Amino acid sequence: MNTDSPSHISMVHDMLEEHHGVHPILIDQDILRDYDTEVTVHPCNWAGCTMHTAVEQRQVAKHLQKYHGISTSATSEDTQQISCLWAGCSDAHMKPGNLPRHIVSHLGVRWHCSICKSSLSRDDAFRRHTSEKPGCQSAKAIVKCGGKSLVIDTVGFEGGWSASQNVLCIPDVF
Numbered sequence: 001m002n003t004d005s006p007s008h009i010s011m012v013h014d015m016l017e018e019h020h021g022v023h024p025i026l027i028d029q030d031i032l033r034d035y036d037t038e039v040t041v042h043p044c045n046w047a048g049c050t051m052h053t054a055v056e057q058r059q060v061a062k063h064l065q066k067y068h069g070i071s072t073s074a075t076s077e078d079t080q081q082i083s084c085l086w087a088g089c090s091d092a093h094m095k096p097g098n099l100p101r102h103i104v105s106h107l108g109v110r111w112h113c114s115i116c117k118s119s120l121s122r123d124d125a126f127r128r129h130t131s132e133k134p135g136c137q138s139a140k141a142i143v144k145c146g147g148k149s150l151v152i153d154t155v156g157f158e159g160g161w162s163a164s165q166n167v168l169c170i171p172d173v174f
Contacts, residue, residue: 025150026051028063029169035154042107042149045087051170055107055145057123061100072096108146115139 031039031054041052046068053063061072070082074096081093086106094102101122110119111126115136120126123141130139152167160169 023166025152025165025167026170027152027167028053028066029160029171030062031059032154032157032169034059037155038151038153040145040149040151042146045106046103047085052150055104055109055149057100057104060103060107064099064103070096070099072100107149109149110144112142112144113139114142 025041027039027041028051031041034054040055042055044051044053044063044067046064049067051063051067053060064070064072079095079097082096082099083093084091084099084102086103089106091102105121110121111123112119113126113129113133113136115138116133118129118133118136120129126141130136152165153162156162156164157167157169160171161167
């Protein structure tokens with residue numbers, strides 16, 4: 001990870017905010033490659049980050065690795081625990097491998113059962129629900145995201161910028 005990256009991204013954020021008068025939505029350019037038509041993003045509240053991340057656990061893991069230098073592949077017993085630096089989080093320590101799943105809970109993502117309307121906080125809990133609850137085996141997940149989440153149209157970006165959505169893609173050079 002480039003340690004100058006966060007300061008450069010903050011500078012771009014501040015310049016766009018000053019020029020347009022609103023907070024720009026900064027996303028990693030890889031998000032456009034990973035989604036065909038639209039993606040749901042949420043502000044990253046990790047220790048002053050000014051970017052948005054896609055709300056899926058794998059995208060949160062990529063964001064933590066690329067912009068915060070946290071390897072989320074470590075889950076063994078001898079892995080040193082780290083603190084969650086999400087604004088307002090009181091969960092002190094966890095293994096880095098559990099961090100993306102934990103952060104998805106900060107994003108307000110909920111899985112709702114299409115049959116009984118149960119609301120679950122994680123996709124694995126939804127899968128367990130549909131395998132164990134009689135009558136819900138054929139249920140579909142209705143995924144809803146928290147209030148600060150935004151749906152971004154991934155089509156129509158010119159040079160990594162969508163003026164109509166106030167979204168800028170941050171290239172790998174940062």
